Amino acid sequence: MNLPGTLKAALFGAALATLAGPALADQLADIKSAGKIITATDMHYAPFDMLTNGEYEGMTKDLFDGVSKEIGAEPVYQDIPWTAELPGLEVKKFDIVIAPVTITPERLERYAFSLPIADATVALVRAAGNDELKQPEDIKGKTVGVQQGTAQFRQLQAFGEKIGGITVKEYGTTDEAYADLAAGRLDAVAGSMPNLTYLVKNRGETFALFDKPTFGDPTYFAWVMRKDAESESFTKAVNDALLKMTDDGRIKTIQEKWLGTYTELPREVPAK
Known part of the structure; x- marks a missing residue:
């Protein structure tokens, strides 16, 4: 049986795709396609997260508004009890937990962290x-x-x-x-x-x-993302945005607005 050349090429391409397996998922690509970043935070943690007359505000919102703009997607802010945030992240209810989360060795084993956003001592x-x-x-x-x-x-x-x-x-x-x-x-x-x-x-x-x-050792707050290959691109995009905002002075302005002072933060995720 002789097949037309174009049909042979199509069948050959389909066979190669089958052998290669499914394409790897990419969280950043999905976020850009959807045009939104689904977040979770506890809006009762001043000065980072607050509800004032029903409106969400605080240092976290100012920071993540800037990060979202750099990424090119609109943030969707959700008020979630703290105890439900990390479990919800793991089952992909949201893209990122932007509640200030203290970086600890135990959490580093399980989650991907952004660069520090504030001191947490x-x-x-x-x-x-x-x-x-x-x-x-x-x-x-x-x-x-x-x-x-x-x-x-x-x-x-x-x-x-x-x-x-x-x-x-x-x-x-x-x-x-x-x-x-x-x-x-x-x-x-x-x-x-x-x-x-x-x-x-x-x-x-x-x-x-x-x-x-x-008291105790100095610690830092950061945001949390999933620790898997699919999420690596998104984690990098968040950190790239934070570094850009650090270098152009936006983070200094936001810290001084909400904390009254500026603290220089690590440019890498601390190991503990």
Whole structure:
């Protein structure tokens, strides 16, 4: 049986495609094709993520608006409880978790991280009228609030054991912990230094940082993506955008707007 030349060529091409297997998926290509980036964050984590009169704002939004513009896709912002964000990312409910996530060795094994977006060193805040708590060691025997499922929670637990014991009370959001501290139901709240600095700056009549507020090793906040071949292109695009925004001064402007100061951040993802 003789086949026309064009039909032979088509059949040969189809056979080669079958042998080569399916084309590799590419998250960045899919995002650009869809024209949108699906994100997840907890919009109750000032100054990074806040709802003000029903509108989403904060340092995270300003940063990711810039990154999305560089990538060429519109961001879709979703308010998701923190404890559901990383599990949702793994099953591809969103493209990226833009809630500030502390980089830890355990998380690095499981997820791809962006470059750091802020300092995340754990610190302590007290009621403004409580002058007994000055050093981190002063929380021994006290009740300290912290957001559940965070790196700050684990660091607080370890520090409490080191100094002889504390009572740790977990909260779904930091706002709930701050409310209990203001009401006298807690002695202190642990959180990242930027969050607590912002809190005291805006509510200094109610809250005060410890004289020496931080404890533990310096850590950083970053965004989280899936750690697979499909997502490598998207992770690189996010990091390229952050480097460009660092070099042209946009990140400095955003940090100073929300944190009141600028901290130079690593240009590579820290190993721990």
